[in-house]
Amino acid sequence: MNLLDWGYGPFFHEALLGLSNPTLEPARVVTAAHELFRIAGPSGERPAELLGRLRYASEGPLDLPVPGDFVAVQPVDESLSLIHHVLPRRSLLSRRASGRATAAQPLAANVDRALLVTSLDTDFSIPRLQRYAALASVADVPFSILLTKADACPDVTPFLGAVAQAFPAAEILVVSAPEGRGLPEVRALVPPGRTVVLLGSSGVGKSTLLNAVAGRDLMDVRAVREDGTGRHATTRRELFRLPGLGLVLDVPGLREVGLTGASPELAAIEELAAHCRFRDCTHGVEPGCAVRRAVEENRLDAALVEHHERLKREAEWFQTRTSATAAVAEKLRYRRLMGGSRPPKKIRFA
Numbered sequence: 001m002n003l004l005d006w007g008y009g010p011f012f013h014e015a016l017l018g019l020s021n022p023t024l025e026p027a028r029v030v031t032a033a034h035e036l037f038r039i040a041g042p043s044g045e046r047p048a049e050l051l052g053r054l055r056y057a058s059e060g061p062l063d064l065p066v067p068g069d070f071v072a073v074q075p076v077d078e079s080l081s082l083i084h085h086v087l088p089r090r091s092l093l094s095r096r097a098s099g100r101a102t103a104a105q106p107l108a109a110n111v112d113r114a115l116l117v118t119s120l121d122t123d124f125s126i127p128r129l130q131r132y133a134a135l136a137s138v139a140d141v142p143f144s145i146l147l148t149k150a151d152a153c154p155d156v157t158p159f160l161g162a163v164a165q166a167f168p169a170a171e172i173l174v175v176s177a178p179e180g181r182g183l184p185e186v187r188a189l190v191p192p193g194r195t196v197v198l199l200g201s202s203g204v205g206k207s208t209l210l211n212a213v214a215g216r217d218l219m220d221v222r223a224v225r226e227d228g229t230g231r232h233a234t235t236r237r238e239l240f241r242l243p244g245l246g247l248v249l250d251v252p253g254l255r256e257v258g259l260t261g262a263s264p265e266l267a268a269i270e271e272l273a274a275h276c277r278f279r280d281c282t283h284g285v286e287p288g289c290a291v292r293r294a295v296e297e298n299r300l301d302a303a304l305v306e307h308h309e310r311l312k313r314e315a316e317w318f319q320t321r322t323s324a325t326a327a328v329a330e331k332l333r334y335r336r337l338m339g340g341s342r343p344p345k346k347i348r349f350a
């Protein structure tokens with residue numbers, strides 16, 4: 001396998017040579033889930049683990065490999081490589097942490113362009129696009145906007161107008177997977193050797209678009225690994241190589257941007273939840289729940305999961321209560337009830 005097809009180049013090669021260790025070879029991280037990584041390198045794809053736990057504990061979470069990272073690895077055998085170093089990144093996208101005291105959570109590395117995706121149906125959301133645009137801008141990554149499911153939208157014009165007004169300088173593509181609309185334009189954004197990341201909530205059609213652009217079902221390539229100890233969760237592929245084109249990172253779990261990152265433990269649950277069979281899994285009785293499986297295998301504290309679910313419910317409730325519309329509605333309701341008078345400064349109880 002040619003690593004150039006995976007986006008490798010002089011920038012990373014120089015960093016590798018700088019390590020002065022001829023036993024190390026470069027590879028790219030295609031999946032990262034806790035301590036299990038999957039890498040693509042000169043000797044093919046294989047699982048990889050970090051050289052040592054102490055090392056990563058002392059270096060801090062920002063130095064943990066994320067999908068898209070180039071790493072210097074030592075191949076052990078067919079089934080394992082050891083990650084010695086994370087090579088310097090050309091870019092790093094991080095999820096904004098919601099708590100002020102917590103660090104940003106890295107999502108994807110070495111991305112050349114972000115494709116911000118929203119669909120032309122009830123999931124259409126300009127605020128969400130703005131959140132993704134902020135995420136890309138902070139990382140100095142240029143972005144384009146993809147409006148998906150054009151075939152399901154009777155009139156694209158008002159949507160296009162609203163997006164163009166919110167992002168006057170951005171390139172905006174209207175696409176439809178079943179009709180093939182916009183696919184050549186999307187392909188042009190992913191030339192060989194380049195890496196794009198898809199940022200969009202679950203259900204907007206990212207996977208479908210990816211398959212349509214590739215002209216075949218890439219999602220079948222999903223990596224499922226088990227090792228003898230049963231310690232590893234099922235991992236989901238995140239970096240895809242488009243035949244004849246470049247690379248696409250499909251980052252799972254972006255639905256909760258802004259809510260995650262309350263703590264590393266809670267963020268870990270979010271990551272695990274991305275592997276649940278159902279995307280609105282409450283980690284209760286649903287089949288194929290990756291979170292519950294982690295609890296059963298003693299990799300995750302049950303109380304922490306309960307705490308996380310409670311936080312999530314609270315955040316959802318809080319969001320509804322504090323949205324501008326809700327506030328106005330609340331005020332109007334009060335006025336109506338009180339016959340037009342203003343709310344009292346103090347409420348006295350009899």
Ligand SMILES: Nc1nc2c(ncn2[C@@H]2O[C@H](COP(=O)(O)OP(=O)(O)O)[C@@H](O)[C@H]2O)c(=O)[nH]1
Pocket residue numbers: 148149150151152175176177178200201202203204205206207208209
């Ligand atoms: N009508 C229409 N439906 C689409 C299109 N793209 C995706 N979908 C549907 O939207 C749903 C979610 O698609 P998926 O690719 O899994 O979204 P993802 O979660 O963003 O990866 C599926 O039922 C798709 O069949 C499209 O271009 N047109």
Ligand SMILES: [Mg+2]
Pocket residue numbers: 203206207208
């Ligand atoms: Mg998907």
Ligand SMILES: [Zn+2]
Pocket residue numbers: 273276277281282283284286288289290291292
């Ligand atoms: Zn679950």
